[in-house]
Amino acid sequence: MTANTWDLVVVGAGPAGSTAAIAALRADPDARVLLLDAAAFPRDKVCGDGVAPHALDVLADLGVDVAALVAGTEPITSLRMVSPGGVVAARTFARQAAVVPRVLLDERLVRAAVASGAVLRRRRVRTVVAAEDEVLVDGDIRARVVVGADGAESVVRRQCGARPAPAGTVAVALRGYAPADPWPAGEQLLTMTGADWPAYAWAFPVGDGTANVGYGQLVTGVVPTRARMTERLHHLLPDLAPLPLRGHRLPLSTGRPEVGHGRVLLTGDAASLVNPLTGEGIYYAVLSGGLAGAAALTPDPARAYRRALRERLGGHLRHTDLLARLTRRPWPLDLATAAAAADQDSFDRFVEIGLGAGKVNAHLLAALARATGRHRGRA
Ligand SMILES: Cc1cc2nc3c(=O)[nH]c(=O)nc-3n(C[C@H](O)[C@H](O)[C@H](O)COP(=O)(O)OP(=O)(O)OC[C@H]3O[C@@H](n4cnc5c(N)ncnc54)[C@H](O)[C@@H]3O)c2cc1C
Incomplete structure (x- = not known):
């Protein structure tokens, strides 16, 4: 094996990519795993920062110290949801969730991947060419298998010929950080109105005096303008002072995700694995990343990965797809x-x-x- 030949190359070191690297090294601690990311860590990622307990379960099962992942934040114990017609459901969660700013979460996860033996390099990947027995990345890196974990604008997804997202399966969202005082500690707020539906605003307290606030909307025709989305956010959260907002796309899941072929596996946002009802993607990212990492070193990686993902998420994805259509x-x-x-x-x-x-x-x-x-x- 030459210096630039790897058992597994993971493109993107967000939650999906870091978890893929951790899972592969857990399956074979001697595997040569290269983790490539365009950004230097720590780096921000536009997100609501809500981390479901299910995501922490996946990571704990892979040996990640989840207490260290959520350190410095306060547990989220309840949810207040206001429906488009003004119906309110306010209840305690069966299990605590977390809100961890991604600048912290992703740095902590990528360090866990490096501690388990992955080599992290900064590189914006541009080409991925799959041959019968290897994959060539950017013309100079050879891999037995590539995991595409490069997010919503995935280069790996495009290069492996995946279908474009069907109409009505992309959302856009804006997010900022505000003083947490207007909202109760430990409670996530989701609030909606019928205007520009389907859409909602959120306020998620971090536990450090700030709250992650934002607004997301399904794209059903023309992409909404930033000005209109900002106006909707302030309408739904009237206590919010003006603040800097950043936007990002969410590729929502359908009932039948496209998760790669042969030696190229797609995970997380790169596989359009975002819950179409809530916009939650971190759980799917770590779950799919972990399954892809574990499958990567088996004789038929794509088959093993597809089967594992179908077992864990198949029925659920079909149900959320149906519910997303019903809640149009x-x-x-x-x-x-x-x-x-x-x-x-x-x-x-x-x-x-x-x-x-x-x-x-x-x-x-x-x-x-x-x-x-x-x-x-x-x-
Ligand atoms: C506004 C907003 C709010 C959200 N709120 C929540 C929430 O509260 N809870 C939740 O669970 N989910 C939420 N999501 C969804 C969640 O952010 C994503 O589903 C999640 O980040 C997916 O993780 P990932 O690892 O697949 O991709 P990412 O986190 O996007 O990571 C991709 C990585 O790939 C790197 N990369 C990209 N291109 C290349 C390249 N060409 N070469 C090398 N590296 C590359 C990037 O630098 C990045 O580090 C939200 C999304 C948005 C937009």
């Missing part, structure tokens, strides 16, 4: 919020669908039917 109009969200407000079990199940790998089941359908009955009774 605001009123189903009013019913779902009413069902979550009425009983804790429904709330917990909706949280599993929005943040984890939950599915719609008979209990939720019955709760939605009851919420519909109550709504009709009032009408």
Whole structure:
């Protein structure tokens, strides 16, 4: 093996890429794993910084010290959700979540990848050419397998000929950091109105005196302007003072993700793995990254990865895809919020669908039917 020949090259060292490297080295501690990122760490990533407990579970199972990942932040114990029609569900989470600024989270994760034996280099990858028995990166790096973890604008995805995102599966969002005082500590706020639907604003307290605040909207036609999105954010969070905002795209998942072929595997945002109901992507990123990393060193990486991902997320992705279509109009969200407000079990199940790998089941359908009955009774 020459100096620039690797068992695995991971392009992108966000949550998906770092977790892929950690998982591959856990499967084979002697593997030669190269982690490439265009940015120098620590670096920011435009995000709501909400970290579901499910993401921490995946990382803990891979031996990552999750207490160190969330250090300096306060646990999130509850959620207040205001539906487009003004229905409020405010309840305690079954399990604590976290809000960890990505400038910290991603640096901590990439250091964990390096500590487990990955070599980190700064490079903006431009070409990925797959041959039968190896992949050539930028013409000078040879890999047995490449994991594409290079985010929403993935070069690896484009180079391996993946389909473009279907209409209605991209969202745009703006985010900033504000003083946390207007919102209760330890509570995540999601608030919506029917205007520019589907869309919501959030305030997620970090626990250091600041809150991550933002606004995200599904692109259903013309991409909304920054000015319009800023106006919507301030309408939905009236206590917010003007603040610098940064924007980013969210490639939302469909029921059938395209996750690579042969020796090139796609993970996280590069595979359009973002929950289409909530915009949550860190759990999918670490889950898909971990599965891709573990599959990378097997004889048939793409097959092993596809199978593992299908087992963990297949049914869930089909359900969220269906729910995303149903909530193209605001009123189903009013019913779902009413069902979550009425009983804790429904709330917990909706949280599993929005943040984890939950599915719609008979209990939720019955709760939605009851919420519909109550709504009709009032009408
Ligand atoms: C405004 C907003 C709010 C969000 N809020 C949440 C939230 O609260 N909770 C949640 O779970 N998810 C949230 N998401 C989604 C979440 O941010 C993403 O799903 C997550 O970052 C995906 O991780 P990743 O590792 O796939 O990609 P990224 O985190 O984007 O990492 C990709 C990495 O690849 C590198 N890179 C890119 N191109 C190249 C290249 N050509 N060569 C080398 N390196 C490259 C980048 O520098 C970067 O480090 C939000 C997204 C947005 C936009």
